[in-house]
Amino acid sequence: MKNIDGNLIFDHAPRIASYASAVGKKEGEGPLRDWFDRIIRDSYAGKDTFEQAESELMTTAVRIALNKGDYTQEDIDLACCGDLLNQCVASSFAMRSYAIPYAGVYGACSTMALSMILSATAIESGAARRAVCAASSHYCTAERQYRFPLEYGSQRPPTAQWTVTGSGACVLEERSRITPNTKTAAHQTTLERLDSDDSAFPKRDKRPHPIYLHSARLGRIIDFRITDQNNMGAAMAPAAADTIYRYLSASESEVQDYDMIFTGDLGRVGSRLLRDLLSEKGVELGEHHSDCGVMIFDEDQDVHAGGSGCGCCASVLCGYILDKMRDGTFRNILFVPTGALLSPTTVMQKQSIPSIAHLINIRTNA
Amino acid sequence: MKNIDGNLIFDHAPRIASYASAVGKKEGEGPLRDWFDRIIRDSYAGKDTFEQAESELMTTAVRIALNKGDYTQEDIDLACCGDLLNQCVASSFAMRSYAIPYAGVYGACSTMALSMILSATAIESGAARRAVCAASSHYCTAERQYRFPLEYGSQRPPTAQWTVTGSGACVLEERSRITPNTKTAAHQTTLERLDSDDSAFPKRDKRPHPIYLHSARLGRIIDFRITDQNNMGAAMAPAAADTIYRYLSASESEVQDYDMIFTGDLGRVGSRLLRDLLSEKGVELGEHHSDCGVMIFDEDQDVHAGGSGCGCCASVLCGYILDKMRDGTFRNILFVPTGALLSPTTVMQKQSIPSIAHLINIRTNA
Structure with missing residues (x-):
């Protein structure tokens, strides 16, 4: 790859081989609801704490992204993940269930791009053939960490924003290994369903369009x-x-x-x-x-x-x-x-x- | 570079072009005192808070590393840094004074290696010619964040460890651009001295030995x-x-x-x-x-x-x-x-x- 005045130009243009998203109830009621793979209506995602729920969101997004691409963890050379929690624990607890070389990154809300750029760079260098990138946040973990316990019911000014409960994950792959990226019904049924609404699964285009x-x-x-x-x-x-x-x-x-x-x-x-x-x-x-x-x-x-x-x-x-x-x-x-x-x-x-x-x-x- | 069963073999073997360390008083009284570039005896490093002091340690280490290599920030394409503080603020506040593309990383105490590996990968890929890597910690910021306010005077068990007040920084450089890495007296005198003891400056070997x-x-x-x-x-x-x-x-x-x-x-x-x-x-x-x-x-x-x-x-x-x-x-x-x-x-x-x-x-x- 080349660095031209700070712009990084990929020679082999890593492709986004698969991707997935998992979000909470409020996000699942928003205008983009039809494009999320999983809507988890329980704030705890069946876990004991909000922090574990955030990890579960990331685990879910990563698992669906791997399943869609028909990848196992052995196919992945690098996981590059991050989140907002102190010491980035949402990511490290989510990824401890995978035996994938792990690089934690922190870029606050820019984390997804940071993990994708570092992963693409690793792919360009030859360090990895495939990398999984993920980032997560959770309204309830962010509120109590950055602001006030939810129970206070604090008033928020009009300039304030609402932390999204959700995670996105994608698999980047070197271009020489392009394979069709189709999501089959068989893969869908292997996914653990949690409490998501099946109608939230979008009908995906089956034609392989390399996105890179x-x-x-x-x-x-x-x-x-x-x-x-x-x-x-x-x-x-x-x-x-x-x-x-x-x-x-x-x-x-x-x-x-x-x-x-x-x-x-x-x-x-x-x-x-x-x-x-x-x-x-x-x-x-x-x-x-x-x-x-x-x-x-x-x-x-x-x-x-x-x-x-x-x-x-x-x-x-x-x-x-x-x-x-x-x-x-x-x-x-x-x-x-x-x-x-x-x-x-x-x-x-x-x-x-x-x-x-x-x-x-x-x-x-x- | 190549990935052989998870081992990353660098084709161009990035060299460590320059490096520096800055530590606190206790570390400066330890057995490695003669090898640190700067010993800052004030826990606050002249700042208002311990957190700012930790940033100052990193800023100092980075500045000395750049000075030793005779680099300005324009020579550096990437800064890859991390620390233990919530949201990695020691690094982001340290590096905001540099206009260098910045990648925050989090690997707890493994951070220095993570930043060096990701930087070396970026250099191998062509994304960067040179990268600065740094990591820091501070006893006082770690104690109050992870354990108890210092004022409590908590008893620590024998298995407990003492968080080092210090930072290390190095500049990685692609091998095709090897230049002699000598630390001259002229560079030393341009450094801001703070309250360090000059005798702490080791006499460095002037011969260029590429370390890669x-x-x-x-x-x-x-x-x-x-x-x-x-x-x-x-x-x-x-x-x-x-x-x-x-x-x-x-x-x-x-x-x-x-x-x-x-x-x-x-x-x-x-x-x-x-x-x-x-x-x-x-x-x-x-x-x-x-x-x-x-x-x-x-x-x-x-x-x-x-x-x-x-x-x-x-x-x-x-x-x-x-x-x-x-x-x-x-x-x-x-x-x-x-x-x-x-x-x-x-x-x-x-x-x-x-x-x-x-x-x-x-x-x-x-």
């Missing part, structure tokens, strides 16, 4: 000195603007070259800021921008500025977006999750919120 | 159902045994082929367990094993089973070990940091401690 990573860009840490942890969108928008602007410049491409630029979870407030910041630099997003945090919930679902969390863009990517690439609706997109690299401790210590955005250009020949 | 990464192995998550968070050595030893055994098998090499196998921070208890576990498999470590957690403190420093924390093996590697490779004492070593992937929450929820160990074979032509 064309290029990517790892972001820099940007700190705009925002200190309001209830306005993460404002903290993260400058990072998204920086990464998108630099990617477009280095690739000599324009917004109009992409069917859509999907940011991670800027929400409504952050999305408006991103438009303004890019507009100041002469880049107009126009109709070519959507935000996973805005897409995943309806406005009447009482989530204020939209969804957030590692699981937000991960489940939207590994549900709606990639399905829409399989059916040819999108052929060339930018996936740009953003992360706010704060902790409750840094907030209490009155530190500002450093942020980051990583970008992946995903294409299909469909 | 020959191969590596990413570990799998191993859970031996240990639940005592005051006995991390026992929890991590099985992971170290697994990774070392599999590496030796896949490389068809023996313990005697290596000058030394340095584990990360098993401490005295975990080290004994590692010997036993490997001995059961017919692998005798004999005189070829040392543990960074045992090496960094004297027995009379009241640290019980030894040192721990991401900064333990990072500062020992980027001080004593690499210096001893530069002067030819060691020519072929295995660096095997271990990580306990727990969190205070999982401990309170009575979960066991999943662990992991990553391995790097570092060689020199000296």
Whole structure:
């Protein structure tokens, strides 16, 4: 692969061989409900704690992604996963049931892109033939870790976002080993069903449309000195603007070259800021921008500025977006999750919120 | 590069172009004091909080490593860093002062090896020419996050380890760009000195001895159902045994082929367990094993089973070990940091401690 002014161009363009998403009840009632593989209506997912439930979401997404591709853990050389919990325990507890070499990553809500970029890099280098990437979040674990115990019933300001209960997982594979990626009824029936609604399984296009990573860009840490942890969108928008602007410049491409630029979870407030910041630099997003945090919930679902969390863009990517690439609706997109690299401790210590955005250009020949 | 039964063999063998370590007062009074670049005697490192002090340790280690190699941030394509703090804030706050594409990683105390392996992979793939890797920990941030506020003066059991206050950083570089790596007096004087004791600066060998990464192995998550968070050595030893055994098998090499196998921070208890576990498999470590957690403190420093924390093996590697490779004492070593992937929450929820160990074979032509 090549590094051109910070843009990473994949020579062998790793393909997304399979993918899956598992989400909670609220997400399963939202506008993207038909694209999730599994909707787990129980906040505990049958476990004893919310933290274990979050691990179960990731385990489920990974298991379905492996099943769809007809992979066993022996087929996978690398697992690259992350989440928001202290010490990233949702991921390590989820992945301890797999005997796969494991790399934990932390990029806050940008984690899914970080794990995909590092995995694709490992595939390009020859370190791995296939890698599984996953990220998760859970409303209940995030609330008690970052904010208040749920029982307080705290009031949230309009700029606040709602942490998505969900996980997305995908298998990246080197291009020389392309095999048809069809989801058969036989695979579906081997899956443990939990309490999901079967009607939530989308009918997938059976034609093999290779979806592949064309290029990517790892972001820099940007700190705009925002200190309001209830306005993460404002903290993260400058990072998204920086990464998108630099990617477009280095690739000599324009917004109009992409069917859509999907940011991670800027929400409504952050999305408006991103438009303004890019507009100041002469880049107009126009109709070519959507935000996973805005897409995943309806406005009447009482989530204020939209969804957030590692699981937000991960489940939207590994549900709606990639399905829409399989059916040819999108052929060339930018996936740009953003992360706010704060902790409750840094907030209490009155530190500002450093942020980051990583970008992946995903294409299909469909 | 090649993946042979999980062993990653580097084709271009990225070299360690420069490295540095910064530690606290207690570490600066230990047996490895002469090999650290900077000893910061103030627990706050001149900052307002312990967390900021930990970031300062990493910033210092990274800055010295860059200075030694005569690099500016424009020379570096990737920063791969991690620490133990919730949401890895020591790293993200340390690295926000650099405009370097940033990948946060989390492997608990195995973080230094994880960041070096992912960076080396990125270099092999062509994604980066040079990458900076760093990891840090701080006794005071770890105690209040994982255990009790320092003011409690809690009694610690004999199996407990002492979190190292320190950070190590190194610059990895593709082999085609080898330049002499000499530390000149001029570079030293450009460094901000803080309150360190100048006599702590070792006299470095000026001859350029390329130290390079020959191969590596990413570990799998191993859970031996240990639940005592005051006995991390026992929890991590099985992971170290697994990774070392599999590496030796896949490389068809023996313990005697290596000058030394340095584990990360098993401490005295975990080290004994590692010997036993490997001995059961017919692998005798004999005189070829040392543990960074045992090496960094004297027995009379009241640290019980030894040192721990991401900064333990990072500062020992980027001080004593690499210096001893530069002067030819060691020519072929295995660096095997271990990580306990727990969190205070999982401990309170009575979960066991999943662990992991990553391995790097570092060689020199000296």
